[in-house]
Amino acid sequence: MNITQDEENFNSGQQESMAEPLIMQRKVSIHVEAHLLENNNSGGSMFMVLLSTFIAVCGSFAFGTCIGFSAPTQFGITSDLGLSLSEYSVFGSIATIGAMVGAITSGKITDSIGRKGAMRVSAVFCIEGWSAIYFSKGVVSLYIGRVCSGYGMGLLSYVVPVFIAEIAPKHFRGGLATLNQLMIVTGVSFTFIIGTVVSWRTLALIGILPCFVQLFGLFLIPESPRWLAKVGQQKEFQLALRKLRGKDADISQEVEDIQDYLQTLQHLPKSQMLDLFQKRYLVSVTVSWCWLMVFQQFGGINGVSFYLSHIFESAGYPSAMGTVIYACIQIPITGLGATLMDRAGRRPLLFVSASGLIIGCLLVATSFYMKAHELSLEWVPALTLTGILMYVGSFSVGMGAVPWVIMSEVFPLNVKGTAGSFVTLANWFGSWVISFTFNFLMSWSSYGTFLLYATVNLLAILFVAKIVPETKGRTLEEIQASMN
Numbered sequence: 001m002n003i004t005q006d007e008e009n010f011n012s013g014q015q016e017s018m019a020e021p022l023i024m025q026r027k028v029s030i031h032v033e034a035h036l037l038e039n040n041n042s043g044g045s046m047f048m049v050l051l052s053t054f055i056a057v058c059g060s061f062a063f064g065t066c067i068g069f070s071a072p073t074q075f076g077i078t079s080d081l082g083l084s085l086s087e088y089s090v091f092g093s094i095a096t097i098g099a100m101v102g103a104i105t106s107g108k109i110t111d112s113i114g115r116k117g118a119m120r121v122s123a124v125f126c127i128e129g130w131s132a133i134y135f136s137k138g139v140v141s142l143y144i145g146r147v148c149s150g151y152g153m154g155l156l157s158y159v160v161p162v163f164i165a166e167i168a169p170k171h172f173r174g175g176l177a178t179l180n181q182l183m184i185v186t187g188v189s190f191t192f193i194i195g196t197v198v199s200w201r202t203l204a205l206i207g208i209l210p211c212f213v214q215l216f217g218l219f220l221i222p223e224s225p226r227w228l229a230k231v232g233q234q235k236e237f238q239l240a241l242r243k244l245r246g247k248d249a250d251i252s253q254e255v256e257d258i259q260d261y262l263q264t265l266q267h268l269p270k271s272q273m274l275d276l277f278q279k280r281y282l283v284s285v286t287v288s289w290c291w292l293m294v295f296q297q298f299g300g301i302n303g304v305s306f307y308l309s310h311i312f313e314s315a316g317y318p319s320a321m322g323t324v325i326y327a328c329i330q331i332p333i334t335g336l337g338a339t340l341m342d343r344a345g346r347r348p349l350l351f352v353s354a355s356g357l358i359i360g361c362l363l364v365a366t367s368f369y370m371k372a373h374e375l376s377l378e379w380v381p382a383l384t385l386t387g388i389l390m391y392v393g394s395f396s397v398g399m400g401a402v403p404w405v406i407m408s409e410v411f412p413l414n415v416k417g418t419a420g421s422f423v424t425l426a427n428w429f430g431s432w433v434i435s436f437t438f439n440f441l442m443s444w445s446s447y448g449t450f451l452l453y454a455t456v457n458l459l460a461i462l463f464v465a466k467i468v469p470e471t472k473g474r475t476l477e478e479i480q481a482s483m484n
Helices: 005-068 074-081 085-134 139-167 175-195 200-220 223-230 234-245 252-266 275-279 279-298 299-307 306-315 319-346 348-370 377-399 404-412 413-444 444-466 476-483
Strands: none
Touching: 005 085, 005 139, 005 175, 005 234, 005 279, 074 085, 074 139, 074 175, 074 200, 074 223, 074 252, 085 139, 085 200, 085 223, 085 413, 139 175, 139 223, 175 200, 175 252, 175 319, 223 234, 223 252, 234 252, 279 299, 279 348, 279 404, 279 413, 279 444, 299 306, 299 377, 299 413, 306 319, 306 348, 306 377, 306 413, 319 348, 319 377, 348 377, 348 404, 348 444, 377 404, 413 444
């Protein structure tokens, strides 16, 4: 039988149309298989990312123990060593001076010897500091130990969030970086509670343990791939990225993105401090330093934390009970913030956190106003406790961690060291200002102090709404290119 040309065309078209769904189905199948393989590789490779994060945040825990050490040990140290109140006040505050020195040098050290090298230096200083405190027979060795520990804190406060941000996959970066803040408050809370049942020398020995864990754990984890790429160690860069992403993961696109971005940065001159105020970096500086760190510190957190017992005593609430409740609430709330960081985003957490801080400040201010004017005095202790818990819970869920997460994300590699030192120094300086002025402000007006802090947090909401970008789900290169 003869087949006409039209019939041939019809049959050919029919075969193509039948084959087309099969081809599309095969493409979809391949895409699904690739997606599943990527998820499996991601799950398998997360072990090294999680291990690296754990080793890094051991330093954060040590940071927290150093912050919390002076609160439960005041009676023991002053009794054993015969310190006056002024001498012990210097002991408590001198760690901030060491931290500011550590902040100044943190960027240079981190850029010169790597993120792991900086963590090793900080661990050594913290071990020396705790050892000096443990063996102290007088005030001089106490001060030396406190300054050394403070210097280690200054280094850690910069290098830990930067290291985590540079090793973490973009969809997990915010949550993992928040573990830095979680472990800091865990260290503080642990020290507050354990310090009530052990001697101050035993507490100093306990403070050494996480430093040793970090020091030896650093031998088990890779260096930051982005730092290795920046210093030209291409082979080590790809090996480190392969360890972090899994042996079967396709890292070619991430390698290409990092290298392309570094090639762009190579055309820029080496950064100096004044370079941060150039137009290309002005948004980064404004977001992560000029205001986010200002709002974090000048919202009053270190005044509340350092003088918590005084606040409770002034309101007629048992200080020991209030301190333990304060310590216990920080950990779960900060953990909640870590789980929400990459789901809700950075901006929503900042909004919720600052709003809660305002409410907490207003509650405490109201309680002190009622006490000053002798109004319903039986409600003052409960209102103070409620306000303080609202305050610390709100700070822990957002303002405590998010500014450090954003700081680790927004600066390009060529200015990250200089910018990081600047930001960390500013944060510690703000910490010193608030802790130094708190008692003077409380003497001026107890309720006025918390109204002032509420105003700062209100300004924080306006700033976040107008200026701060959302960085959730974006690579570091994407964030920095869009901002700079």
